[in-house]
Amino acid sequence: WARYSPGLRGLNQRKRELLTQFLRDTRPDLVAKLEEEVLKAQNLRDVLMSGPFPGMGSGHPDLYKAFCWRFWFLTNQDGGRIGVVLPRSVFSAKGSEEFRWTLFREASLTDVATLNNTAQWVFEMEQRYTITLVAIQRGISSKTQIALSGPYKSLSDFKTSQEDGVASFSG
Numbered sequence: 001w002a003r004y005s006p007g008l009r010g011l012n013q014r015k016r017e018l019l020t021q022f023l024r025d026t027r028p029d030l031v032a033k034l035e036e037e038v039l040k041a042q043n044l045r046d047v048l049m050s051g052p053f054p055g056m057g058s059g060h061p062d063l064y065k066a067f068c069w070r071f072w073f074l075t076n077q078d079g080g081r082i083g084v085v086l087p088r089s090v091f092s093a094k095g096s097e098e099f100r101w102t103l104f105r106e107a108s109l110t111d112v113a114t115l116n117n118t119a120q121w122v123f124e125m126e127q128r129y130t131i132t133l134v135a136i137q138r139g140i141s142s143k144t145q146i147a148l149s150g151p152y153k154s155l156s157d158f159k160t161s162q163e164d165g166v167a168s169f170s171g
Contacts, residue, residue: 004030055098064090068099072138079108080138088114088130107144109137113158113166114150121154143170 001020002008004027008016024031048061053069064087071082090096091112103110113133115122122131130151149166152158 001030001034054102055095058095058097060093060095062087062089062093062095065093065095065099068096072099072102072136075136075138077106078139082134082136082138084134086132086134088132090134091132103136104144104146106138106140107136108139108141109135109145109147111135111147111166112149113152114148115158116151116153118153145170 001023005019005023008019011019045061048056048063048066051066052073053066056065067084068086068090071084075082091100111134115131115133117123117125117127117129117131120127132150145168147166147168149161150158152161
């Protein structure tokens with residue numbers, strides 16, 4: 001509803017409910033559009049929940065979770081590499097926990113650089129979002145390495161820290 005009624009979210013609950021009911025009564029086209037979008041979202045959720053994506057049932061079934069697993073399953077188990085941009089939540093959300101454990105157990109290298117999109121220095125998207133640059137090498141080795149760096153708020157911060165080194169852990 002807020003997409004078609006600017007300022008709706010800023011109203012108190014009572015006024016928001018009255019305006020929403022007014023829109024329902026006067027804009028049957030929007031009611032139909034809402035019902036269509038709800039159905040599409042439910043269909044997508046059903047597909048994601050039935051796929052081979054461990055942990056999808058925990059938390060919100062975001063597409064990035066399915067993509068993470070798809071990347072993993074398509075990558076050669078003996079030294080295959082993945083390089084991808086992901087939301088930071090892949091390393092904090094409950095629904096991604098099993099993916100993180102898989103990385104810790106089965107990747108020989110996981111390198112994560114966290115970027116704050118301040119002033120949209122990374123992408124032309126909402127600047128409050130924090131993203132990660134992730135490089136993964138599959139394959140169990142005697143020493144698993146995890147490298148963490150960031151958060152970076154600008155390109156110069158990123159370049160300087162890359163020269164100075166990153167926090168790295170072996171296990």
